[in-house]
Amino acid sequence: MNWIGLQTIVKREVVRSFSIINQVVWPPVITTLLYIFVFGVGLGSQIKSIDGVSYATFLIPGLIMLQVIDQTYGESSSSFFQGRFMNSIQEMLIAPLSAVEMVSGFVVAGLLRAFFIAVLITIIGFIFVHSLPGNWGLYLLVIFLVAVLFSSLGIIFGLLAEKFDHIATLTTFVITPLVFVGGTFTSNAFLPPLLREIAQFNPMFHMIDAFRYSYAGHGDAPLGPSLLIVAALAAAALAVALRMTASGYKLRV
Amino acid sequence: MSEPAIRIDRLVKRYVDAQSRGEFVAVDGISLRVEAGEFFGLLGPNGAGKTTTINAIVGLAQITSGSIALFGHDVVRDWRAARATVGLAPQEYNFDRYLNIRDILIFAAGYYGLRGAAVRRRADDLLERFDLTSKARQTYTRLSGGMKRRLTLARALMHEPRLLILDEPTAGVDVELRIELWQFLRELKAAGTTIVLTTHYLEEAEELCDRIAIIEAGRIVALDRTSALIGNRSLQDVFLELTRR
Numbered sequence: 001m002n003w004i005g006l007q008t009i010v011k012r013e014v015v016r017s018f019s020i021i022n023q024v025v026w027p028p029v030i031t032t033l034l035y036i037f038v039f040g041v042g043l044g045s046q047i048k049s050i051d052g053v054s055y056a057t058f059l060i061p062g063l064i065m066l067q068v069i070d071q072t073y074g075e076s077s078s079s080f081f082q083g084r085f086m087n088s089i090q091e092m093l094i095a096p097l098s099a100v101e102m103v104s105g106f107v108v109a110g111l112l113r114a115f116f117i118a119v120l121i122t123i124i125g126f127i128f129v130h131s132l133p134g135n136w137g138l139y140l141l142v143i144f145l146v147a148v149l150f151s152s153l154g155i156i157f158g159l160l161a162e163k164f165d166h167i168a169t170l171t172t173f174v175i176t177p178l179v180f181v182g183g184t185f186t187s188n189a190f191l192p193p194l195l196r197e198i199a200q201f202n203p204m205f206h207m208i209d210a211f212r213y214s215y216a217g218h219g220d221a222p223l224g225p226s227l228l229i230v231a232a233l234a235a236a237a238l239a240v241a242l243r244m245t246a247s248g249y250k251l252r253v
Numbered sequence: 254m255s256e257p258a259i260r261i262d263r264l265v266k267r268y269v270d271a272q273s274r275g276e277f278v279a280v281d282g283i284s285l286r287v288e289a290g291e292f293f294g295l296l297g298p299n300g301a302g303k304t305t306t307i308n309a310i311v312g313l314a315q316i317t318s319g320s321i322a323l324f325g326h327d328v329v330r331d332w333r334a335a336r337a338t339v340g341l342a343p344q345e346y347n348f349d350r351y352l353n354i355r356d357i358l359i360f361a362a363g364y365y366g367l368r369g370a371a372v373r374r375r376a377d378d379l380l381e382r383f384d385l386t387s388k389a390r391q392t393y394t395r396l397s398g399g400m401k402r403r404l405t406l407a408r409a410l411m412h413e414p415r416l417l418i419l420d421e422p423t424a425g426v427d428v429e430l431r432i433e434l435w436q437f438l439r440e441l442k443a444a445g446t447t448i449v450l451t452t453h454y455l456e457e458a459e460e461l462c463d464r465i466a467i468i469e470a471g472r473i474v475a476l477d478r479t480s481a482l483i484g485n486r487s488l489q490d491v492f493l494e495l496t497r498r
Contacts, residue, residue, distance in 0.1 A: 002333075008363030016351040087347035091408075094311045094341055095364035096333040253268065253314050 005097045009105025010112070016079060017113055024075060024113065025120070028067035032121050035063050036128050039185060050187050053216050060125035061133075061212040062184035064118050068143055069179055069204070070171070071117050072110045072150040073157075077167045080106065080158025084250065099246035103155060107238065110151025111144065118143050131215065138223075139214035145230045146207050152237035159250050178204040183212070188220035206230055256325035258416050258447035259287040259310065264319035266305050266471075279305040281471035282319070287449060287464075289324070289415070292442050294462035294479070295451045298496050302471040303451045304344070307418055310449075311341045323416060337365060340414030342405045344421040348393040354404060355380060355389040358411050365412035372411070379407040382437075399430045406434070416447045423457060435461060455488045469496045 017024045039059060047055040083089030092102055118139075125131045133139040153170070161167050182204030188196055199205045206226035209219040219226070245251065266280040280302045287293045297303050308314035310321055312328060312335075321328045326335035348357055358376035362368065380386045383403035388396060393404060402422065409417060419438075423431045431454075438461060442448055452458055458465055458479070465482055467475040474495045475482060483491055 002366045004366045004368050005364050008360055008368075011363070012349065012352070012360055015356070019351045086350065087343075087345060088349045090313060090343070090347050091349070091361060092364055093313055094336060094339075095361075096336045096366065097364055098333075248315055252312065253308065 002095075002097055002101050005092075005095060006101045006105045006108075009092065009097075009102065010109045013075075013079060013106065013109030014112060017075065017109075024071065025117075028071055028117050029120055029124065032063050032067060032124055033128075035059065036124065041128070051189075051216060051218060051220075054129070054131075056129040057125075057131040057215065058187070058212075059185065060121070060129060060131050061215045062208050064121045064125075064143075065146065065204075065208045065211050066179050066184050067117050067121060068114045068146055069150050069175060069207070072114050072147045073154045073171065073175060074167075075113055076106050076110045076151040076154025077158040077161070077170075078154075078164070080155050081161050081164065081167055084158070089251065093251055099242055103152075103238070103242050103245050106155055107148055107151045107241075110154065111147045114143050114147035114151075115140075133214040134217055135214045139211070141227070142207065142211040142214065142230065145227070145234045146211075149230065149234035149237050152234070152241040155241040156237065156244060159244050175204075178202050179208070183208045183220065203229060203233055255289055256322075257286045258289045258291065258324060259285070259293075259449070260322045261285050261306070261310075262320045264306065264309060264321060265317045266302075266309055266314055267317045278471055280309065283468070283471070283473055284319075285466055285473060285476060287447060289447050290442070290445055292438075292448045292461055292463045293450070294458040294465040295449060295468065296455070296458055296465060296492060297451075297468035301468040301496070303468055304420060305471075306468070307341070307420055307449070307451065311339055311418065312336055337412070338414060339416045339418060340409035340412065342409040342417070342419045342422055344424060346393070346401050346405065348401075348404065348408075350392060350394065353390050353392055354385060354396070357393065357404065358408055361408045362411040367412055375411060375413075379410060383407050399426045402426050402430070402434075406437075410441075414446070416449070417441065418449045420451050421453065422450065423452065423454060431457070455492055459483065459488045467492060467495050 036056065036059065041056060049055065050058040157167055157170055182202045188199050188205065191199060200221065206221065206229045209221050210223055210226040210230060213219045213223050262284050264280050264283045268277045268279055270277050283306060295303050295306065305314055309316050310328065312332060316329065323335040323338050326338065328335045349360065352360055355376055358379060359372055362372045380389055383406065385400060385403060385407065388400065393401060396404065406422060423434055438448060450458065450462060462479050464478050466473050
């Protein structure tokens, strides 16, 4: 195992993230602040409570998931695609680095980014809404699983894409709509019965709901099955990313 | 007898053309042996299969059939040991745009499993050797073409490879720098590094290479000691005669 090589990939990704700080750090912070003020403090003041917690407190876990998903997918997909596009990924491909080491490097970097953004938003939530998770273990576990899933998806789409536009396709047509209807802003209990049933098939609902347990101590669906669904999706995405990288798909001609 | 630096045995590389879906044979059964410490030239017209052969050696191209071994390490079965022996200076600049010049070198060594004070020292030594010290904190986009060429070579040398592959190392550089690079390559060879060179500057190959292989349409059409290949003619005449389609 080339541990130093793996660490070098992680370090390279961290350097990359901080060199584009206006793309990686500030957008999630500013977007979250806007959501908190407009929905949490503004509209939220008209809503008494959801599932026994204030609307602003209900909102924070959804906003953390929204940004963690968006940033881990966006960064790993653009980094991988850019590496292909600019050929800089060839540096890693000619080095004694296995597919496991390469994919692990990108996924670990995605995890670091996810935890960094989650902590920033958690601090914002604490400052403005006085809300903190009650179950830190669950908080860390769900962020871990979601970050593995979306970093891996980022690698997969970074490999599939032929132009930057293709990367944005998944975000625009799949991720963002599913996150928005997946319980970020409202409880599933508010939906009509038919839509409530359909929501069970939205994987984002299970991520957000499982994460909300760490704050509120309860959610709309049972925690165990939601965690299993997220873990299974993360494992499947990681396996596909590994398989594609190991086969040299669009990497080695 | 020691293992050759490169042993290529009946290498075939076929591509599927994305548009026509037809097969294209880029390398058609090449076999050759490059001895350790040798300066070897791989010449041929555009599209002859030089870069594909190099890509197969370094692991950027997947081999259709045949085999390649570097210092006895098969590039497929024993890929980790094989890749550790080779450094590539590609024709196209493929530097990491988010790193400064010094970090490009340090991170390159990191991918090979190297780090620490010795790596930082080597990076500084190479920056000095290639007259890039004053640019160490800049990104590569601010370097001139000649500086980028030198950086490509410095990066390929960071892990002290036993085999250095140079794909058009002097393309687009001025005469002064070209002569300077030739001198550096001679010093490397004297220190025991095996060098494989592809170039369109035939006088460069004539000047530097112990042996030359000429590839045409994926096949070796000539392979001999430079002096024997040329005889009393020029390399250009020999090249044109062998590769005129």
